[in-house]
Each structure stands twice: as C-alpha cells, then as structure tokens.
Amino acid sequence: MLELKGLSKRYPTGDLALNEVELSVPAGQVLALIGPSGAGKSTLIRCINRLVEPSSGTVTLDGQDLSSLRGKQLKAARREIGMIFQSYALVDRLSVMENVLSGRLGYMGFWRSFLRRFEPSDVQRACELLERVGLLAMLDKRGDALSGGQKQRVGIARALMQQPKLLLVDEPTASLDPKTSRQIMRLLVELCREQNLAVIINIHDVALAQQFVDRVVGLAAGQVVFDGKPDQLTDDTLTLIYGEEDWSAEREDDADSPDEDNDPLASIAKGAHP
Numbered sequence: 001m002l003e004l005k006g007l008s009k010r011y012p013t014g015d016l017a018l019n020e021v022e023l024s025v026p027a028g029q030v031l032a033l034i035g036p037s038g039a040g041k042s043t044l045i046r047c048i049n050r051l052v053e054p055s056s057g058t059v060t061l062d063g064q065d066l067s068s069l070r071g072k073q074l075k076a077a078r079r080e081i082g083m084i085f086q087s088y089a090l091v092d093r094l095s096v097m098e099n100v101l102s103g104r105l106g107y108m109g110f111w112r113s114f115l116r117r118f119e120p121s122d123v124q125r126a127c128e129l130l131e132r133v134g135l136l137a138m139l140d141k142r143g144d145a146l147s148g149g150q151k152q153r154v155g156i157a158r159a160l161m162q163q164p165k166l167l168l169v170d171e172p173t174a175s176l177d178p179k180t181s182r183q184i185m186r187l188l189v190e191l192c193r194e195q196n197l198a199v200i201i202n203i204h205d206v207a208l209a210q211q212f213v214d215r216v217v218g219l220a221a222g223q224v225v226f227d228g229k230p231d232q233l234t235d236d237t238l239t240l241i242y243g244e245e246d247w248s249a250e251r252e253d254d255a256d257s258p259d260e261d262n263d264p265l266a267s268i269a270k271g272a273h274p
Helices: 041-048 071-078 096-107 110-115 120-132 148-161 178-194 206-212 235-242 247-256 264-269
Strands: 002-010 016-025 030-034 056-061 081-084 166-170 198-202 215-220 223-228
Touching: 002 041, 016 041, 016 198, 016 223, 030 041, 030 178, 030 206, 041 166, 041 198, 081 148, 096 120, 096 148, 120 148, 148 178, 178 198, 178 206, 215 235, 223 235
Parallel strands: 030 198, 030 215, 081 166, 166 198
Antiparallel strands: 002 016, 002 056, 215 223
16 A cells, blocks of 8 residues: 655745645555646656655555655665656666566675676566566567567566566656557556556556546646546546646547557558557
8 A cells, every 4th residue: 555645845946846645545556647747747756766855745655654764775665666667768788688687686686786697586577577568579689679669568577577566657658659558558557457556657648547547646736636536537627637628629539530459550650669
C-alpha cells in the first residue's frame, strides 16, 4: 500500500507544484494520473521516489516512511520502486539482455555490480521477462537498434527485474503511435496485475487511460480534483481538470479516426513500428 499524506512541493522560484496531496494506492491497483501540463503529475511521481524532495508531507510504502530516509536506507527502499521513463532511459551501447539485467544492480555489491556478474537466477528471470514482453529473440540486440515500442518493452522488463512493490510510469506512450500505445498499455497493465503491484501511470491520453486502468486521479494546479473510476469521467469532470473544451467534439474525432489495430494501412501511413 502506498500512502501520501499532505504531500506538497514548493520550488525555490516560489511555484507550488503540489498542494497537500492525499492519496492511497493498494497493491494490485493500476491508477492513471491525468491533468494538464504543469498540473504536478511528474513532480508527484518524482516526490514518491525522492528524485525530487517534497517540501512537506509523507510518503509511506507498506508502512515505511520514505520521506524520512537517507543514504543506504533510501537506496534500499528505492529497490522496491520500479520506474519506467518516457525517454526509455536505456543504455544504447548495451544489449537488450544487459539493459534488463541492470534492474538488479541495486541488489548487488560494488564489485559484482562493477563487473556485471549476475546470478544465474537473475539471467533466467531476465529471459522469462523478455519472453513475456515478446523480445526474447532480440536479447543480443543493442539498445539503439530498437524501435520506440521495443525500447519501452525493455524498460518494462527492466523495472520488473527489481521485483518492486510499486511501479511509477511517466508518460509511457507519449512517443508512440496509437496502435503501439495500446499494445504497451495492455502489456503493462497485464504484467502489473499478474504481479499484484501498485501502479501510478502519468498519462496525457485520457481515452487510453479509460480503456485500461482501474482508477483515475485528476490533478489541477497541484491538487487532486477528481478521484474515481474511469467511467465517472464526465464532461464536467474533464472541464474541472483541464478547463473549458467541447469534449463531445473530442469524442467524435476519436470515433472518426481509423482503428489501427485492424487497419494495417493506417499504421503504415503513420510509420508505425511496435
């Protein structure tokens, strides 16, 4: 269980990015965090894993207060928090297998980590995850030889190599075409449910979130303004989160767009490469 209590972040410029956020995410739940640019979504995720230091409030994971940890204790706690990045954050010169195995580096001593001497059980686990994400045949490929969708699959496998309790996902589909975005979201949600992880996904695509997640939290100006099921996102709620817009027109545009899952020509026209 992840619990945020009174979480706030004010930057040195005086900007208040998060304002007294209260949130609980149980194991096994996939939560989408939505809101306009500048609403505080990325700051919230980074405050949880302490890439950004909160100004006040607490972050608790399974009873442990992460906001008070320092040094080795913080490093140990971060092993239980997987992170998937919008920019993939792979090491281009390393192979797919080496990138996935890097998810175990936090569990290794300095010299074994430096020499990249992984346990046979870790290698076996990496193979299983690569097979699950559909990339086992590419285990020797360099990171810079992969498509965007393939890189994100490697990122998912690497995060799961940590055997985390919590998974934080920052815009996993922002750089992907619509078909690949659906494939990645479907895979991500399936894997997290299989492993009973608490998951927070920062995502701009509201329709994609509604299709796959259990719960949606809307942020506006650093505050939670909506917390509910995807089917509770009414036009009024979307206006509260994002501001005035003709949401019915947005839905008509989505309905008129080609279904790229069933239209290979549409995917080819967009240069899709999963």
